[in-house]
Amino acid sequence: MKPIYVAGAGMTKFGRADWSLIRLASEASRAALHHASLGEIPVDGVVVANMGAARVNKQTALGSALVDQLALYPAMAEAVENGPASGASAFKVGCQAIASGMADVVLVTGVERMRVVNGLEGTDFVASLSHPEVEYIYGVTLPSLAGMFARLVMDRFGVERRHLAMVAIKNHLNATKNPYAHIQQAVTMEGILTAPEAIVNNPPIAEPLHMFDCCPVSDGAAAVVLVSEEIMTKLGAPPIRVAGIGQATDTHAVHEREDPTDLKAVRLASERAFAMAGLRPADVNVAELHDAFTILEIAESEAAGFFGHGEGHLALERGETALDGRLPINPSGGLKAKGHPVGATGVAQLVELTWQLRGEAEGRQVKDAEVAYACNFGGFGNNVVATVLRREAR
């Protein structure tokens, strides 16, 4: 397999967009292409990550649409849909094109514009990834699966609502240092949990999860430029190597999993990514986890191998995952505060990590970060892509 590098990364501010779907994708793509400073080097392929445009925006064939907008013809182009893991899946497809020698430069752009529909329709669109016959018909939504997961994890491992609040507080604080974040506002334990008015500020969504345990619904786009080693040597930027990618699947219905508190697909995807990279979880300096719900950051930090099973909330409480901790998790603000435009999320995680490894993350920079890890969690854990990036010496 040929080496793969991330040569450029860019994104739009997440939030509520006035731009069209393709304008969003185009702005993020242009930012990534400018960041890569390719000069006269042509783009050989374009992969767009998106989950809901066919339904929500009534638009399909997004790869062709983006090529046209950016005048990148005759580049190869397609769109990848893999639920909330569409972003990292598209990144993987781009990497495969470089690794096989089929392309030297691939643009990977994730985009979602889901605030054009109301909350009910948006929730229903995401809930359509659940099992149609044994989950969806009962009124199952993503928050409800997360609520049932959270209650079980909390009961078994002594995780309390205050731990969930700590994830929200940490990630909201990080997002105040990220100009691309949807919600750039700090929150406090009093405001969301302990004060009498907290129940008003932070109403229940799917007990035991409340509003501040759930990511916002966002529009946005993120893009990276992948290149071969031959191209990377021609560019001046620090070489960010795609050291490892792992992907794993699990049962569609959550109730069929042997141990429903074990995020098996996260565990297997991570083991595969680390094996490919020749690295261990202990080598990671910064991580972006898929905290669509606060409980998931805790559970993924264990399944990825950073902490023992049932110990993630203790590491969080000790401050190990804070921006100045031993392993900063979600310096971008995570899905919780940066936002979660579903198809863009997996790419946005890798944009943040590329900036971190290049030392370009400004107020939220993790000092001297060399190895980075991302977990993009699709379905409710039934399709997970883990990625390890590493800055190489020039």
Place this chain on the structure above:
Amino acid sequence: MSDKVVGGKCSACGAVSYPRRAVCPKCRNETFERIPIEGEGTVLTYTDVYALAIDYETRYLRLAIVELDSGQRATGQLLADDPKLGMRIQTTIGVVRKPGEKPITGLQFVPI
């Protein structure tokens, strides 16, 4: 079994798939008998959903995953006023969703 919720019992190894699927995950056999998903069991976990799915007009919806004494697990609606982890339930069939004119029936769990 039209009024029942059914799983697939592998005709080679006896493992039950619910939902039903084309290939047995235990032994890769491809033939199954239909068996009802029903009986008594315990609540493994539950949630009260306030951000409701489309098609619901209640204030909240109580959903659960249960472990039936037969060994199968199932997701459904929990009709209990005072839910607790580990509480004993039995399955019934009721209307679980009304998208438009035609109601959908499925598993509901009532305390024993």
